[in-house]
Amino acid sequence: MIRAWSIPLLALGLAGCAQWERPGATPQMRDAALARCEAGAFQAAPPANMTVMTDRGGWVPGSRECKGEGANRRCRETEGYYRRPSYGTRDQNEPMREAFVEDCMRRDGWVLK
Structure with missing residues (x-):
């Protein structure tokens, strides 16, 4: 199950200070595309937490x-x-989700700047 707070956290972790941009796109278009890509990423690679020694x-x-x-x-x-x-x-699937989101956004013509 996707938690409401996990998608914005993924976006912050992925983008950091960078922003997805596409000529002629509005921030709302970017947010919608990012939400769609993140939802697909969570379906393809749901969280799989494992215990690690810190x-x-x-x-x-x-x-x-x-x-x-x-x-x-x-x-x-x-x-x-x-x-x-x-x-x-x-979460051992986090890198896979980040790669999925980046690939999805780039395929839709977005550039991370």
């Missing part, structure tokens, strides 16, 4: 921090600890 975790060594000099020298030590890996999700 930080492998591991041992974080302890440290020793000293301030002052001579008799005023004070040191603080921290113990090392184990940081667990962290995970997130990634």
